[in-house]
Amino acid sequence: MKKKTLFSMVIALLLALSIPITGQMHAAGTTYADGDYTLPFSVLKANSNEESATVDYMVSPAKVKMQNGKATVTVTLNNSSWWQYFKVQGKDVQVVSEANDKRIVKFDVEDISQTVNAKIHIIVTGIPGLEGYDNKYDIRLVFNTSSIPPAPVEKPVTQPAKETKPETKPETKPEAKPEVKNEVKPVQKSTEQKTEKPVEKKEVSKNEPTVNKTETANKTETEKDKKSEKPLTKEDEVDSEESDDVLKDEEDELLTVEEELEESADELKEASIEETAQEEAVADEVVVEKDSSNKSLFIVLVVIFAVVAGGIAFAVMKKRARK
Template sequence: MKKQLMMLFSALLVLFTVLPASQFEAAEVTTPVKQEFELPLDILQVENDDKSATAQYVKSPAKIVVEDGKTFAYVTLLSSKWWQSLKVQTKQPGTFKETNFADAEVISEDKAADTRLVKFEVQDLSKELNAKIHIIVTGVPGLGEYDHSYDIRLKFDDSKTPVVPEVPEVTPEKPETPEVPVTPAPEVIKDGAYTIDYKALHEEEDKDSSMTRYLETPAALSVKDGKNLVTMTLTNNEQITAFQVEQAGKFVDTTVVKTDVEANTRVVEFEVADLSTIINAKFTVFVAAANHTGNYTVRLAFDKATIKPVVTEEVPGEEVETPVEVVPVTFKDIDKTWAKPYIESLASKQIVKGKTATTFAPNDQITRAQFAILLSRALELPKQDYKGTFSDVTKNMDWIVYEAEAASRAGIISVTDGKFRPNEAITRQQMATMIIRAIEYKDASVLEGVKNDVAFADAKDITAYAKTSVDLAAGLGIIGGKEVKGKQLFEPKANATRAHASKMVYYLLETLQK
């Protein structure tokens, strides 16, 4: 009898375990399980299973977080000032020939420890994950400037993954949702000034993008003759180097309306053909402390139902036009430099930018890549998809590649060995040559009949390819020499500074506007 009772009790226990709880009592909603654990991480070479040299700059083990059905790796990069980018493949398995590599998300920086914590998704911890890295090492005696991009493989030791018991999924009954009447937005918006709410959505998922923190809402909306002009405020002018929107299938730069360096904001505007359609936008963000550039795509979704007219005080019989406030851009370290007016003028037009929000570093050397970027911005050179024009400017060098290739198409950059050498300090004769090529691209008639009355005592030191350009630039007043012991010197092979570059680009624009 006792044995039969025990069997009956066991059967009832199994019955209550297997049958859904809703058969006996109200269903209980189960909170999704969040796992956190650590796994050893190996950094392998592409050709074999030997460790990559990069392994010594990546902390192991990595922290693994599993939540909402997705697995994320949190990895600490050592000597983070050398890391320009870490891009991981968005699917597993994959090949390095594919283009589906995305920047790892920067979670935090520790400047004192020179470390950076990054996060990226891992679809399968048992499979290798391909990655692309860009490393620039400076300041090591005898090494010079080491600038290379690599392919690596990330391998987690999934044998250390803890086993978590499965939690039965309980689907509570959905209560009836009452219908909420939706007020349709008007088909035609009358000319006028409005505000409109919007969301910055993730590139692929219907959730808020992490870039939302860089945008203020609502946006301003101006409607005239059926055209919608949207004005937005970006909340981190220092870090955002570019903000583009997609129009007619191409990404184009937005127009900068106002920049406030002290408040670290920038106001931009762009046209939206249809406010009912989600449009793509791209951010380029540069973190100076880490010398890291990242590109992010978001989807802007405007809510037409939130459109509200801007109420202004009207004066009978008088039309009042509110002028756009222009905030001059300046830096605290340029007050005593001769280049201050040139720097401030170009900074207000977003052509030059500071090393930080408050400093410009006018006496720092400028590289060939940095000067190409200035000319690209000044001339508004059209950008295109990556073509591989230069063997040493790869696609993942997205902070320069599009500007460098645009300058090449315009004839401003010309090389004979296929190398641009982007990180080399530019010389004064190289800048003069690029300036004159820029004028030829924009309006060659400006160079007709130009004469140079300046005789440089060191003219024999000017390389043959640059002689004509130096003469023309001097004749136009774009460059000048310096007097040393009664002689006018140009110093063609001396490295140029950020101040020199600002002056030359300023006079380039002045020359083209005459």
């Protein structure tokens, strides 16, 4: 009987100790701040801490979105045609996209700080010597969560502050009302009596210095104007002389530019006149050459006509002589 009671007590102690431990394990998943992160990960074999060959076909780091302690992991798989299935914690992963022999998948993880069990089925195709490779593996994914900040702990601190607010309100209201009423009445009477007599004295005393102040203000303004006029005239004269010199220089530069433009325009006119004269001379030469050629042709034709006519006349003379 004693052994049974001791055994039951030991079991009860172990259960009592295990309850806070499990509570801490579940709370660990909710200590991370919400947000989007990039976490490196390693791929281990199922029964040892050795790295699996599957790591060569998975792109690290992965994209992780934390929300309310749960993580949504997005991973890129290389050689997507080899992957027959990919299951995480007994569930098929969700395919986001697939292109260029790469597949992007995502899956949910309750506690990203713990190892994640997964199952894969790989069939190698397109590589000589490995065409018959068809195997299924159990792997483990371990994520590095050191870059995730902890969740802010501010909510439980504000709760007790709300409870203290209604306690202060009823205490202040009844105390303030009777004190104000009793004190105001005698104060008003005493002030009215005191202020009736000295009012005339204050009004008389105020009028006297106002005249002095206005007179002194006018004097100071006139003195300032007189002082300001003397030094300004010298500097203004110097500035006006310098500005006049600058304006004269600019006008001279403009005149020189206009003269240069006029000279260039005259040169262009003369050049155009010379070109037209040259063109007219060339045209006259061409006309003279045409006239001389026409005259020479006319002389040659006359000579030929005269020779032919002389030959004909000579032939006719011979015929007559024979007869």
